Amino acid sequence: MLSEKLKQIRKEMHLTQQEFADKLGISRGYYCDMERGRNKGTNVKVISKLSDVTGKPMEYFVDKDTELKQYDVLDSALDMLIDKGYVEDDGEINDNMAKNIIMEILKKELCLKIKSRE
Template sequence: MLKDKIKELRKEMGLTQEEFASKLEISRSYYCDIERGRLKGTNVKIISKLSDVTGKPMEYFLDKDVEVKQYDILDSALNMLIEKGLINSDGEITDETSRNIVMEILKKEIQLKIKSRE
């Protein structure tokens, strides 16, 4: 489960909840809710940050026991990029960094799709 994975990684990294939350750019209370398993669903921003901070692939943080709805991660990522103005009203990605993010997430979605068929 996500809560177990992040707690274990936080301890391996020798970080307090406050320090780990800071690295993830979230509040300590929000982090504690994740670590206690109070939050459900897939939040691409958190999964992506966890991946960046810990060096683990995004798939590591996705429970194998919980079915991820097709395109959930891509949908969340696109919403985030639209909200930040990195995808314009014509659907164009406004910079190379955003393009790379979308392509990486699309790759992950494809990998999840392939794994779900195995």
């Protein structure tokens, strides 16, 4: 369960709830709700940030209790690439690094899709 994973990782990292929330860029209250199981962490940006901060794959934080809508990861990532100017108005990707990022995102989306079928 996500709440148990969060608590375990936070303790392994020797962080307070506030410190972990700060690393994730969320409020302590939001984090506490996630750790108590009140908020299932369905915000793909938070799950992505959890992955970045802990070094664990996004799939680690997704279980049957975490309901991500289909393509949430991909949609969120595409928004980020567009906002950073890596994608032209016609959809052309103007940066090799962005192409690699998109392939990595697609891989993560596929892993989440496979995990959700288990």
